Amino acid sequence: MAFYTAAALKNELQQRGFRLTPQREKILRVFQTLPQGKHLSAEELRYWLDREGEKVSLSTIYRTVKLMAQLGILRELEFAEGHKHYELNKPSEHHHHLVCVQCHQTIEFKNEAIAELCSAQAEARQFELLDCQLTLHCVCLEAVQEGWPYLLPDNWVCPKAHRPLG
Structure with missing residues (x-):
């Protein structure tokens, strides 16, 4: 496609x-x-x-x-x-995502080994691969350093957090 x-x-x-x-x-x-x-x-x-x-x-x-x-x-x-x-x-x-579960910062990364594994698995089972994605749910270092999960203030905003459109 x-x-x-x-x-x-x-x-x-x-x-x-x-x-x-x-x-x-x-x-x-x-x-x-x-x-x-x-x-x-x-x-x-x-x-x-x-x-x-x-x-x-x-x-x-x-x-x-x-x-x-x-x-x-x-x-x-x-x-x-x-x-x-x-x-x-x-x-x-094909690319994949690292996502912070606290601030929702999202980082894209590529890894050909993942794409090759997905293609091989689909082909072995006689499927046509439409998409291959891996999402790693993590916590950013900024949140950990601020005391995530228990000591993080309720109003804490990560300096690298996703900003809404506008």
């Missing part, structure tokens, strides 16, 4: 009995223009679209990102925040 154009997405959707709606095309466009390493939750995606003057309901966003993840167009990521994040799936560029 390569980077998706609107035409490629339309074809993929039609093959599976769906159609390319203007909302689906807008959502794809947002993910295509995200900076490297940026992941969006459904709520952040809505904010991003609103900022661009595009009105798409949150329920449509949830349905669309779920569908695009099922088709292998988006990667669905769990970052220990209680909700999912999404990014464009680039199968030729």
Whole structure:
């Protein structure tokens, strides 16, 4: 699977009995223009679209990102925040994530051995690999140094923490 154009997405959707709606095309466009390493939750995606003057309901966003993840167009990521994040799936560029469970700092890393293992496992069982991801849930050194988990103040903010859009 390569980077998706609107035409490629339309074809993929039609093959599976769906159609390319203007909302689906807008959502794809947002993910295509995200900076490297940026992941969006459904709520952040809505904010991003609103900022661009595009009105798409949150329920449509949830349905669309779920569908695009099922088709292998988006990667669905769990970052220990209680909700999912999404990014464009680039199968030729497998990467993985280190996530701090305290401040939600997320660091991407590549490891060819993991990708090779995933490919070999899928191939051995006659599956086509759509995505390969490893998420390591950790605690950042800043939180540990401040006394995580018991001595960390309730109002503590990590200097490297994920900052919301805006």
